[in-house]
Amino acid sequence: MAARSRMTNEHQASPEIVAAVFHAASISDTMAILTVEAVGRTLRVSWSNDKAVQLLGYARDDLRALPVDQLLPSLAAGELKLLLRRERSARMTLPVRTATGASVECVVAAAPAPAGRLWTLRLFSTATETERALRATADAHERRFATLTERSPVPTLLSEQGMRLAHVNDAFCALVGLQAEELLGTGWMTTVHPDDLDAVIEEAAAVLGGGGEVGEGEATARLVRADGTERTTVIRFSHLFTPGVGAGFVGTIEDITERMAFEARLAHQANHDPLTGLPNRTLLAQHVAERFRPGDGQLACIFLDLDNFKVVNDSLGHAAGDQLLVELARRLRTTVRPGDLVARFGGDEFVVVCQAVVEADAVALAERIAEALRRPVSLGGVEVRPAASVGVTVQTAEHTAAEELIRDCDIAMYQAKAAGKGRITVLDSDARAQARDKLRLVAELREAIDRREITLMYQPIFSTEDGTAVAVESLARWQHPVRGAITPSTFVPLAEESGLVSGLGLLVLDETCRQLAEWDQELGMAAPARANVNVSALQLDANLRGHVESALRRHGLHPCRLSIEITESALMKDPATARRVLLELRDLGVQVSIDDFGTGYSSLAYLRHLPVDCLKVDRSFVAELADGHSEITSAVIALASSLGLCTVAEGVETLEQAAELARLGATYLQGFSLAAPLTGDDAAAWFAAQHAMEA
Amino acid sequence: MTPPAAPSLALAPTFDLERVLASIDRMSAQRPVAAHIVAQTNSEQASARELSRILAADVALASRVMKLANSAFYGMRGRVTSLQFAVTVVGFATVRTMATVALTDLDDESRLPEDFWEVSTSLALAASTLAPRFAERPQDALCLGLLAQLGVALLHHNDPVGYAELWAEDRSFAGRRSGEVQRYGISALRLTSVALEQWSFPPGMVVPLKQVDDPGSFQGALLRAAFEIAARLTDDGHQEIPIEAVSCGQLRERDVVGVLDQVRLDAEELRAAMLD
Numbered sequence: 001m002a003a004r005s006r007m008t009n010e011h012q013a014s015p016e017i018v019a020a021v022f023h024a025a026s027i028s029d030t031m032a033i034l035t036v037e038a039v040g041r042t043l044r045v046s047w048s049n050d051k052a053v054q055l056l057g058y059a060r061d062d063l064r065a066l067p068v069d070q071l072l073p074s075l076a077a078g079e080l081k082l083l084l085r086r087e088r089s090a091r092m093t094l095p096v097r098t099a100t101g102a103s104v105e106c107v108v109a110a111a112p113a114p115a116g117r118l119w120t121l122r123l124f125s126t127a128t129e130t131e132r133a134l135r136a137t138a139d140a141h142e143r144r145f146a147t148l149t150e151r152s153p154v155p156t157l158l159s160e161q162g163m164r165l166a167h168v169n170d171a172f173c174a175l176v177g178l179q180a181e182e183l184l185g186t187g188w189m190t191t192v193h194p195d196d197l198d199a200v201i202e203e204a205a206a207v208l209g210g211g212g213e214v215g216e217g218e219a220t221a222r223l224v225r226a227d228g229t230e231r232t233t234v235i236r237f238s239h240l241f242t243p244g245v246g247a248g249f250v251g252t253i254e255d256i257t258e259r260m261a262f263e264a265r266l267a268h269q270a271n272h273d274p275l276t277g278l279p280n281r282t283l284l285a286q287h288v289a290e291r292f293r294p295g296d297g298q299l300a301c302i303f304l305d306l307d308n309f310k311v312v313n314d315s316l317g318h319a320a321g322d323q324l325l326v327e328l329a330r331r332l333r334t335t336v337r338p339g340d341l342v343a344r345f346g347g348d349e350f351v352v353v354c355q356a357v358v359e360a361d362a363v364a365l366a367e368r369i370a371e372a373l374r375r376p377v378s379l380g381g382v383e384v385r386p387a388a389s390v391g392v393t394v395q396t397a398e399h400t401a402a403e404e405l406i407r408d409c410d411i412a413m414y415q416a417k418a419a420g421k422g423r424i425t426v427l428d429s430d431a432r433a434q435a436r437d438k439l440r441l442v443a444e445l446r447e448a449i450d451r452r453e454i455t456l457m458y459q460p461i462f463s464t465e466d467g468t469a470v471a472v473e474s475l476a477r478w479q480h481p482v483r484g485a486i487t488p489s490t491f492v493p494l495a496e497e498s499g500l501v502s503g504l505g506l507l508v509l510d511e512t513c514r515q516l517a518e519w520d521q522e523l524g525m526a527a528p529a530r531a532n533v534n535v536s537a538l539q540l541d542a543n544l545r546g547h548v549e550s551a552l553r554r555h556g557l558h559p560c561r562l563s564i565e566i567t568e569s570a571l572m573k574d575p576a577t578a579r580r581v582l583l584e585l586r587d588l589g590v591q592v593s594i595d596d597f598g599t600g601y602s603s604l605a606y607l608r609h610l611p612v613d614c615l616k617v618d619r620s621f622v623a624e625l626a627d628g629h630s631e632i633t634s635a636v637i638a639l640a641s642s643l644g645l646c647t648v649a650e651g652v653e654t655l656e657q658a659a660e661l662a663r664l665g666a667t668y669l670q671g672f673s674l675a676a677p678l679t680g681d682d683a684a685a686w687f688a689a690q691h692a693m694e695a
Numbered sequence: 696m697t698p699p700a701a702p703s704l705a706l707a708p709t710f711d712l713e714r715v716l717a718s719i720d721r722m723s724a725q726r727p728v729a730a731h732i733v734a735q736t737n738s739e740q741a742s743a744r745e746l747s748r749i750l751a752a753d754v755a756l757a758s759r760v761m762k763l764a765n766s767a768f769y770g771m772r773g774r775v776t777s778l779q780f781a782v783t784v785v786g787f788a789t790v791r792t793m794a795t796v797a798l799t800d801l802d803d804e805s806r807l808p809e810d811f812w813e814v815s816t817s818l819a820l821a822a823s824t825l826a827p828r829f830a831e832r833p834q835d836a837l838c839l840g841l842l843a844q845l846g847v848a849l850l851h852h853n854d855p856v857g858y859a860e861l862w863a864e865d866r867s868f869a870g871r872r873s874g875e876v877q878r879y880g881i882s883a884l885r886l887t888s889v890a891l892e893q894w895s896f897p898p899g900m901v902v903p904l905k906q907v908d909d910p911g912s913f914q915g916a917l918l919r920a921a922f923e924i925a926a927r928l929t930d931d932g933h934q935e936i937p938i939e940a941v942s943c944g945q946l947r948e949r950d951v952v953g954v955l956d957q958v959r960l961d962a963e964e965l966r967a968a969m970l971d
Contacts, residue, residue, distance in 0.1 A: 081712060082889045093898050161834050162784040163770030181953050185824060186770040205774040246786035
């Protein structure tokens with residue numbers, strides 16, 4: 001009750017306050033105020049302040065008694081009641097007609113007087129000049145932005161609510177081949193491939209839900225055009241917050257169809273052979289690796305190597321060779337079962353990979369393939385009958401990795417080729433065991449070289465002139481801890497096949513030099529004058545001189561202490577390179593000998609131009625001496641003599657042979673009957689003893 | 696019809712416009728949360744967090760907003776899991792519209808004329824779909840369409856029998872408006888505009904309601920066109936009015952075909968999201 005009385009008192013202002021407020025209202029220059037009264041059945045203006053007179057443009061007297069409906073023409077008959085309410089204030093935005101007949105948009109607030117027959121109207125013009133200018137600027141900005149977006153070549157979406165689009169530009173319409181009206185709202189979502197739609201919504205939802213750093217996102221999606229074709233796109237979303245509206249997004253679309261196609265082409269090129277279009281070795285490895293399950297036993301590989309392909313290339317030219325490969329690739333593709341992979345493994349090698357087969361199936365397929373390949377091909381008018389050596393491997397429990405499968409069928413193919421070409425060989429467990437054993441041996445050889453477990457024996461070489469030992473030949477020996485002694489004829493080719501020959505050669509060279517230096521120190525004048533070191537064909541390159549030079553330097557030896565032995569066949573593999581390397585060695589001061597002379601096919605004319613000091617007569621010719629056949633040995637010695645070269649006869653088994661060779665004019669002799677290969681220490685003792693005897 | 700010279704002459708003896716308008720104020724007391732949201736006049740500064748905080752107090756209203764946000768209409772496929780996110784997805788104006796629907800009992804179909812919501816959702820979707828052609832925001836147009844018939848509900852609430860007769864008697868837009876003015880001295884859409892203005896809805900929603908009857912008014916054109924489309928979809932006996940005429944030349948008949956299909960497709964979904 002007390003509160004109510006206080007409120008009443010507060011509203012009952014003193015006459016002075018009322019007068020002050022009225023005065024302020026009447027002279028206000030910001031607010032137009034009118035009073036309206038019901039006069040009979042008409043509502044008329046009964047009073048107005050200066051600002052109202054100014055705003056409405058009437059003379060004060062004209063304004064007084066003006067019917068209100070003339071001021072507010074937009075309120076239809078009866079609608080004045082909506083504004084001039086008896087019990088509460090009301091506010092409407094209305095056009096107010098001025099004296100000139102022009103309209104001013106105003107917020108009209110009407111407050112009823114307690115008696116219910118008089119209202120006070122306050123008019124606020126809604127648009128000042130500044131506001132109008134600001135709105136015009138904002139509108140211009142909006143239009144510029146709209147124009148920019150509309151004409152942008154980048155397909156653009158604009159959502160103001162969830163996934164509902166308020167705007168799409170022409171570029172997007174063109175991209176999907178639909179009209180904007182069909183795309184607005186959620187219509188555009190029908191253009192997203194159904195399989196990609198979830199990802200698009202997911203990304204858009206994340207962007208809609210967050211501003212700041214998480215306000216951006218992108219999704220790759222296929223868009224289905226009106227004509228049914230598909231475009232692959234990246235849709236990039238940016239969070240868009242419109243004050244007073246909510247969250248939307250701007251989506252820009254990059255059409256990556258061409259780029260994807262290009263990348264796919266590149267990927268295809270990287271994984272396919274350009275000539276035949278078949279998958280290449282990379283894709284083959286990937287294909288097998290993806291399908292290989294250890295112990296599953298479901299995969300089979302068929303390895304094909306064309307027989308005599310080199311003949312076609314050499315005789316009919318590379319174009320014909322290519323034509324043959326293309327044709328055979330086509331036959332392979334059409335012969336294999338659906339789902340089988342045909343790959344070009346190398347030059348004339350192909351691999352077929354099959355799944356879910358047993359050995360009999362794989363062999364049957366290999367036979368079908370071999371049959372298909374055997375059909376004649378006409379190359380430039382010449383009929384060629386292709387054939388292939390085929391290796392087959394079916395996955396077993398022993399295969400622990402995918403590459404073993406391919407390696408095994410490669411081995412099988414080599415076995416087929418070795419057995420006489422045009423055959424099909426299935427890799428059996430013995431062959432696999434042999435192959436694996438060989439692999440193990442290679443690993444062990446590598447270790448033996450690294451640990452310098454390859455030792456050297458030294459076989460003395462005698463002069464026929466006075467019967468003294470003038471040199472030694474270094475002979476590599478491998479004493480395997482389990483397998484026992486392994487001969488050079490086994491491990492040297494193994495080293496050559498597996499890339500270990502360089503390491504092995506360096507070991508022999510270094511150890512020989514070391515031993516020579518040790519003998520020099522130990523024996524002085526009694527030490528062997530020279531050591532012969534064998535060099536593999538694979539070592540005949542530009543690095544050989546450097547290696548020899550550094551070994552000599554390392555052990556403080558003169559180059560004349562070494563003789564490099566190279567087999568005749570090694571020299572003939574690449575005569576030009578061989579000559580260059582031998583010249584370098586000779587320049588260095590090292591002697592050069594041709595080993596096993598007479599067993600190869602040397603051109604004698606060529607031999608004349610080689611910088612060689614010595615020929616070694618092969619032991620097979622020396623052995624013939626025992627049967628009374630001295631012709632070849634005699635001829636080789638004579639030939640060397642005529643070219644000014646010395647000779648070493650190898651494999652001298654008897655004293656009679658030695659005497660005969662001396663008679664024929666051989667310079668040096670080497671053989672078991674004269675002296676067996678010795679260890680370094682034994683050789684030291686042997687040479688010391690020899691020297692003592694000579695003295 | 697000759698307009699009456701004074702307001703009192705136009706009113707039916709049983710109808711007191713003052714009472715109807717006063718009833719709007721009373722509604723606030725019954726749904727305070729909805730009233731609070733409706734009163735968020737300065738929506739420019741309203742944040743989704745603030746709006747969702749208020750909204751959370753009215754479980755029924757909040758769940759409708761969630762449902763709407765996840766409806767096919769917004770294409771979010773159930774990814775809206777928080778109320779705040781729902782508010783940002785449907786937009787502040789839509790939240791306010793839904794609050795208005797709750798506040799004025801528009802969600803109680805038993806108190807509304809038959810097919811009220813069928814017409815309202817068609818109207819809203821048509822307005823939203825056509826909005827870009829009139830340089831209007833689809834969201835605002837959707838809200839305008841949803842609330843345009845608020846006056847119909849108010850008249851029906853106050854005069855259920857009389858208004859139901861009027862509604863049934865003439866299904867045409869012009870006929871109903873004319874009948875309303877005749878009976879109540881004010882058309883339902885005008886009444887809507889008064890109510891929305893009273894709640895300080897932006898002029899963009901009020902002006903079209905005021906000018907929808909003026910065939911020359913561009914600002915009323917979108918709503919007029921939307922009413923024409925809604926009528927074509929909901930009234931089998933509708934006498935079509937050329938769309939060029941009602942849209943101030945903004946639309947051609949060929950533009951309407953796609954809109955009709957789209958609206959027909961979405962209307963039931965929107966109605967279910969709004970009311971069920």
